[in-house]
Amino acid sequence: MSLKGSDKSVQQYTDMDVIQQVLAGNTAVFEIIIRRYNPYLYKVGRSYGFDHQDTEDLMQETFIHSYVNLKQYAARASFKTWLIRIMLNQCYRKVHKFSYLKEETAAILPDNSSFMFSSNNSNTNDAVLSREFSKVVEACLQQLSQEYRTTFTLRELAGLSVAETAESMNTTESNVKVRLNRAKAMLRKEIEKTYSAQDIYEFNLVYCDRIVNGVMKRIEELKINSSKVSG
Numbered sequence: 001m002s003l004k005g006s007d008k009s010v011q012q013y014t015d016m017d018v019i020q021q022v023l024a025g026n027t028a029v030f031e032i033i034i035r036r037y038n039p040y041l042y043k044v045g046r047s048y049g050f051d052h053q054d055t056e057d058l059m060q061e062t063f064i065h066s067y068v069n070l071k072q073y074a075a076r077a078s079f080k081t082w083l084i085r086i087m088l089n090q091c092y093r094k095v096h097k098f099s100y101l102k103e104e105t106a107a108i109l110p111d112n113s114s115f116m117f118s119s120n121n122s123n124t125n126d127a128v129l130s131r132e133f134s135k136v137v138e139a140c141l142q143q144l145s146q147e148y149r150t151t152f153t154l155r156e157l158a159g160l161s162v163a164e165t166a167e168s169m170n171t172t173e174s175n176v177k178v179r180l181n182r183a184k185a186m187l188r189k190e191i192e193k194t195y196s197a198q199d200i201y202e203f204n205l206v207y208c209d210r211i212v213n214g215v216m217k218r219i220e221e222l223k224i225n226s227s228k229v230s231g
Contacts, residue, residue, distance in 0.1 A: 015079040047153035048091040062087040084168040152183040
């Protein structure tokens, strides 16, 4: 089974539709969840300063954790914010458990032409892929405290609403607004004067497929192990 996030057959399923099917035993449709929320989780991981590989690992752990604990999901919160909160917790634990050190030379965007960006400016793609731009953005974001960096990422890059961001970060909507305004004030001069928010942290379909394959493989292993135990 291979699903594309843009297919109408995929988009017609709500999160609850997918969750109910997975809980009923149709685990293959969990791929819809992975493709739908890959970009959000990727942006969260990068906002913590993790490199591409570490972010992918955290994403896989987040999806597996959500799959294993799907029965505990309470529809009081949106599934998107529930999933993002798991990713935030994964990032927090990694930072504090391993005293993660950010590499000074790590760029926000890998030097890889398969990362694609949407823009009305035909020259933006080349500019965004330049090492100079990567260093500028990295330096700017690292000036922010983690709460401001995460708030900016969820609101401006991942496109969450104020309410969703507050719910994901377990804070108030007023705090989200204050943090976002402060973050923008610090970043605008270096970033928004030239580049749009959409130019940052894009997650390419190639990497999306890799996450999907990795997570679905582990889900199959969990099912097999569960069958052996019950048998």
